[in-house]
Amino acid sequence: MALAITAEVAAEQGLTPDEWQRILDLLGRTPTLEELAVFGVMWSEHCSYKSSRAWLKQLPTKGPAVLQGPGENAGAVDIGDGLAAVFKIESHNHPSFVEPFQGAATGVGGILRDVFTMNARPVAILDSIRFGSVDHPRTPFLLKGVVAGIGHYGNCIGVPTVGGELVFDKGYDDNILVNAFTIGIAPADRIFRAKAGGPGNPVIYVGSRTGRDGIHGASLLASAALDQSAPEKRPAVQVGDPFAEKLLLEACLELMRTDHVVAIQDMGAAGLTSSSLEMAGRGGLGIVLDLDRVPMREEGMTPYEILLSESQERMLLVAKRGSEEAVRAVFAKWDLEAVVIGTITDDGRFRVRWHGAEVASLPVPSLTDEAPVYRRPAEEPVARLEDAQRLDPGSVPQPSDLGQTLLQLLESPNCCARDWVWRQYDQFVGGNTVVRPGADAAVIRIDGTRRALALTTDCNQRYAWLDPYLGAMLAVVEAARNCVAVGARPLALSDCLNYGNPERPDVMWEFQQGIAGIRDACTALGTPVVSGNVSFYNETEGRNIPPTPTIAMVGLIDDVEATLTPWWKAEGDVVVLLGRTREELGGSEYLAAIHGQVRGTPPWIDLEAEKKLHALVLAAAEERMLRSAHDVGTGGVAVALAECCFGGGRLGVRVALDEGMRADALLFGESQSRMLVSVRRRSLTQLRELARRDDVPCTVLGEVRGHAIVIGELVDVAVETAHERWRRGLERRLGV
Amino acid sequence: MRWGVVVFPGSNDDRDALRVAERVLGDEAVPLWHKDRDLHGVDCVLLPGGFSYGDYLRCGAMARFAPVMESVAAHARAGGLVFGTCNGFQILCEAGLLPGALVRNRNLRFVCDVVTVRVETTDTPFTYGCRPGELLQLPVKHGEGCFVADEATLAALEANGQIVFRYVDRAGRATAEANPNGSLGNIAGVCNAGRNVVGLMPHPEHAVERLLGGDDGLKLFRSAPAWLGRDLATSRREPTVVPGP
Numbered sequence: 003m004a005l006a007i008t009a010e011v012a013a014e015q016g017l018t019p020d021e022w023q024r025i026l027d028l029l030g031r032t033p034t035l036e037e038l039a040v041f042g043v044m045w046s047e048h049c050s051y052k053s054s055r056a057w058l059k060q061l062p063t064k065g066p067a068v069l070q071g072p073g074e075n076a077g078a079v080d081i082g083d084g085l086a087a088v089f090k091i092e093s094h095n096h097p098s099f100v101e102p103f104q105g106a107a108t109g110v111g112g113i114l115r116d117v118f119t120m121n122a123r124p125v126a127i128l129d130s131i132r133f134g135s136v137d138h139p140r141t142p143f144l145l146k147g148v149v150a151g152i153g154h155y156g157n158c159i160g161v162p163t164v165g166g167e168l169v170f171d172k173g174y175d176d177n178i179l180v181n182a183f184t185i186g187i188a189p190a191d192r193i194f195r196a197k198a199g200g201p202g203n204p205v206i207y208v209g210s211r212t213g214r215d216g217i218h219g220a221s222l223l224a225s226a227a228l229d230q231s232a233p234e235k236r237p238a239v240q241v242g243d244p245f246a247e248k249l250l251l252e253a254c255l256e257l258m259r260t261d262h263v264v265a266i267q268d269m270g271a272a273g274l275t276s277s278s279l280e281m282a283g284r285g286g287l288g289i290v291l292d293l294d295r296v297p298m299r300e301e302g303m304t305p306y307e308i309l310l311s312e313s314q315e316r317m318l319l320v321a322k323r324g325s326e327e328a329v330r331a332v333f334a335k336w337d338l339e340a341v342v343i344g345t346i347t348d349d350g351r352f353r354v355r356w357h358g359a360e361v362a363s364l365p366v367p368s369l370t371d372e373a374p375v376y377r378r379p380a381e382e383p384v385a386r387l388e389d390a391q392r393l394d395p396g397s398v399p400q401p402s403d404l405g406q407t408l409l410q411l412l413e414s415p416n417c418c419a420r421d422w423v424w425r426q427y428d429q430f431v432g433g434n435t436v437v438r439p440g441a442d443a444a445v446i447r448i449d450g451t452r453r454a455l456a457l458t459t460d461c462n463q464r465y466a467w468l469d470p471y472l473g474a475m476l477a478v479v480e481a482a483r484n485c486v487a488v489g490a491r492p493l494a495l496s497d498c499l500n501y502g503n504p505e506r507p508d509v510m511w512e513f514q515q516g517i518a519g520i521r522d523a524c525t526a527l528g529t530p531v532v533s534g535n536v537s538f539y540n541e542t543e544g545r546n547i548p549p550t551p552t553i554a555m556v557g558l559i560d561d562v563e564a565t566l567t568p569w570w571k572a573e574g575d576v577v578v579l580l581g582r583t584r585e586e587l588g589g590s591e592y593l594a595a596i597h598g599q600v601r602g603t604p605p606w607i608d609l610e611a612e613k614k615l616h617a618l619v620l621a622a623a624e625e626r627m628l629r630s631a632h633d634v635g636t637g638g639v640a641v642a643l644a645e646c647c648f649g650g651g652r653l654g655v656r657v658a659l660d661e662g663m664r665a666d667a668l669l670f671g672e673s674q675s676r677m678l679v680s681v682r683r684r685s686l687t688q689l690r691e692l693a694r695r696d697d698v699p700c701t702v703l704g705e706v707r708g709h710a711i712v713i714g715e716l717v718d719v720a721v722e723t724a725h726e727r728w729r730r731g732l733e734r735r736l737g738v
Numbered sequence: 739m740r741w742g743v744v745v746f747p748g749s750n751d752d753r754d755a756l757r758v759a760e761r762v763l764g765d766e767a768v769p770l771w772h773k774d775r776d777l778h779g780v781d782c783v784l785l786p787g788g789f790s791y792g793d794y795l796r797c798g799a800m801a802r803f804a805p806v807m808e809s810v811a812a813h814a815r816a817g818g819l820v821f822g823t824c825n826g827f828q829i830l831c832e833a834g835l836l837p838g839a840l841v842r843n844r845n846l847r848f849v850c851d852v853v854t855v856r857v858e859t860t861d862t863p864f865t866y867g868c869r870p871g872e873l874l875q876l877p878v879k880h881g882e883g884c885f886v887a888d889e890a891t892l893a894a895l896e897a898n899g900q901i902v903f904r905y906v907d908r909a910g911r912a913t914a915e916a917n918p919n920g921s922l923g924n925i926a927g928v929c930n931a932g933r934n935v936v937g938l939m940p941h942p943e944h945a946v947e948r949l950l951g952g953d954d955g956l957k958l959f960r961s962a963p964a965w966l967g968r969d970l971a972t973s974r975r976e977p978t979v980v981p982g983p
Contacts, residue, residue, distance in 0.1 A: 153848050157879070158789040160750025245748050245792025337747065426848045428879040430944040431787075433754035438951075447949070562949065 015042030077532025102147025122186030134175030216312025393602030418731020456490030474519030490557025502546025569649025657704030785826025827937030844920025
């Protein structure tokens with residue numbers, strides 16, 4: 003191609019003038035088009051983490067259970083019995099906004115590959131999905147497409163989707179979030195990594211053929227803000243084939259039972275380019291690729307297209323020399339191709355051949371470890387925060403009928419039942435689902451053992467918008483508390499940091515605050531970050547999303563029979579509130595859904611009190627003292643009490659709350675570090691003693707009784723009425 | 739007894755079915771590879787759920803041509819037991835081993851839920867241990883589970899007692915609300931005229947442990963050895979056609 007390579011061509015690859023100059027200085031010559039494309043994707047925000055890398059180093063990543071921290075395809079923690087849990091959460095936001103079905107489907111496909119690449123069989127998927135206001139005209143279309151896409155991929159490949167979040171907030175009107183999480187289980191001593199070794203070893207391409215889809219997905223779609231032209235970017239969205247991935251999954255796991263593999267890496271963002279460079283980079287080696295040998299879906303593809311294609315369901319692996327035939331045989335069994343397309347070298351260079359000529363020859367470190375790192379200017383948006391954090395309680399009128407308010411909250415889009423979503427996902431495949439979606443956390447038994455994993459994703463973007471530091475901290479705390487509520491000890495987490503345009507100082511400040519919040523919460527709770535993903539440029543025409551640091555927490559239950567659920571178990575059981583209620587309305591769902599205000603400061607958090615609550619609940623669970631447990635979160639005590647009534651028996655509850663504060667704050671305030679539990683009457687003394695020992699406020703509220711939700715003189719509604727309003731919430735507001 | 743679980747490319751519940759046979763029932767179980775015609779002497783062939791060959795065409799339309807299916811058909815013709823769940827049911831219909839067909843759910847959406855089914859006949863190898871009219875809680879999870887057949891076929895199925903399961907509510911009534919996919923006559927499962935081949939959309943293999951929400955599915959698996967024992971006791975006879983209750 004006789005195209006002159008200039009700063010303008012570089013700009014089309016997403017490279018800034020400074021970066022273009024840096025490339026010229028580095029090479030001492032003008033790059034070829036292929037080389038420029040390689041710089042474009044490898045130095046993109048999505049692949050290089052250039053705006054976030056300097057800050058991510060603050061996160062605690064070590065702990066006694068950590069087998070693999072950030073920097074690999076996924077993180078891994080020890081879960082006993084010689085097994086490791088391998089997990090990661092990742093965003094697929096812009097593709098899902100541009101093409102919701104395929105965007106969400108390939109988001110799931112990508113995160114599944116990250117996990118099975120490490121020799122872990124995926125056992126569960128969770129998806130944290132966030133849309134604009136329910137009244138936005140595009141919201142139903144996007145929601146239907148995303149849910150169908152997630153279901154399409156997860157159901158077909160045969161991994162259960164057991165939870166996640168569904169949130170509506172007008173802050174996502176122009177930029178939805180789709181964060182997909184997968185966890186798998188691997189033998190702890192056979193975790194495969196993406197670190198190339200052994201010059202002369204063959205580089206083998208396996209899986210689907212390469213086509214022209216997803217070109218520039220990483221560089222131009224994921225690393226730039228959206229605008230009016232979003233629909234025109236559809237060709238940058240990949241197309242998923244879950245059946246091909248199922249074959250790839252089985253073939254890869256079968257191959258990894260042998261000793262033929264040195265390193266293996268999923269071809270995700272930036273496809274062949276990034277997978278080959280990352281493997282070579284981690285091994286401190288070089289790689290030479292012969293693009294003529296790449297299996298292609300169509301004639302006439304250029305080397306530029308082959309290097310940038312993000313066709314799905316492909317893997318690159320480095321095998322031991324002489325193992326080529328054995329590798330081919332395993333993939334042939336599953337009707338997949340396995341083709342040697344290159345070799346590992348010791349010259350530290352990334353070299354690409356096409357039709358006998360070398361079209362690229364670049365030093366590997368310049369594209370990986372030595373990629374640009376930016377410490378972008380950050381500045382607190384003082385005026386915005388001062389205004390938003392100001393909440394005059396006098397401006398919030400108390401509703402006259404709090405029972406009606408409870409019903410309104412229960413059917414509000416962010417509180418109501420999510421069954422319409424869950425019903426579209428296979429929750430059973432694998433035969434280990436102990437707690438299905440809808441509880442505080444999903445619970446998956448670890449096959450062949452007595453242990454189980456608790457899984458949850460959490461983030462309250464309103465809190466993060468009002469206080470980016472506290473919001474991030476509260477996301478970690480809530481995720482941990484949700485694990486504790488099912489009887490699991492929080493082990494470690496994966497974070498998906500969704501923020502706006504990092505070139506804006508206020509966004510950069512929000513991001514830095516978010517990192518600090520996660521850091522401090524993780525340090526206090528002893529839950530390291532083992533994997534994660536940063537998604538910047540969630541901005542459309544100058545409008546940035548609320549800071550959204552989604553936390554995916556993994557907890558461990560030692561005896562699966564001791565798993566807790568939120569629902570009342572029997573009439574006469576005593577209902578107890580653990581933790582202290584403060585008069586807090588800032589950032590609450592009540593304030594937003596009933597009064598249309600997103601104001602104030604998020605609830606206070608005392609990490610020491612939170613830890614004590616966790617210790618108490620886990621100790622009581624171990625003693626089999628608790629009949630049920632439920633986190634008090636969105637919607638406060640009143641909504642939590644109602645949710646506990648929505649089990650199979652529709653058992654009611656009769657309680658009284660200590661007053662001494664506004665009734666609406668008492669019912670709907672979202673004070674942290676609280677849990678609603680129920681116990682047999684005879685266990686009450688023992689629970690009180692434990693609570694005294696652990697220094698956790700323990701208040702008997704009342705008992706499980708009848709079929710109504712009765713809260714003192716404030717609320718008296720039939721469980722059936724409340725359940726019906728809650729169940730039909732999404733249908734009523736979205737017509738789905 | 740000895741169970742064989744067919745593994746097509748895209749089978750997902752094969753591992754679950756093998757686990758039920760081996761770990762829950764304590765029986766022998768072997769995977770049957772789709773390219774292999776050898777059934778390895780199994781007493782019962784299970785066709786598991788999943789998305790065989792991706793099911794991008796019509797569910798089960800590709801799987802019926804797999805080499806293993808020739809042997810499964812021969813096994814069925816010889817009176818051997820064949821049990822298909824979900825995708826397995828779809829494949830058996832496509833292969834002509836069971837009557838009717840399964841099409842897109844009436845609301846066009848995938849459905850995952852726990853449903854109640856009523857046992858319509860105990861005269862099959864997989865309901866032999868149930869009570870007539872017994873209600874079972876079983877998971878469903880499918881996008882194409884709406885059972886359809888022409889009127890003559892439906893009438894014949896009724897007359898011959900070949901309708902094995904119907905979707906019902908908790909009180910045992912076959913209502914429209916209890917029907918998760920729009921199946922004609924609320925039909926959830928059927929058998930062939932010889933009664934040795936049974937298919938159903940729900941997943942008994944996902945309902946074998948109380949811990950995981952219920953074990954009603956076990957009754958179906960435990961029926962098979964009892965049925966085979968019954969055959970032996972009456973000195974090997976052809977499966978009989980008896981109208982259901």
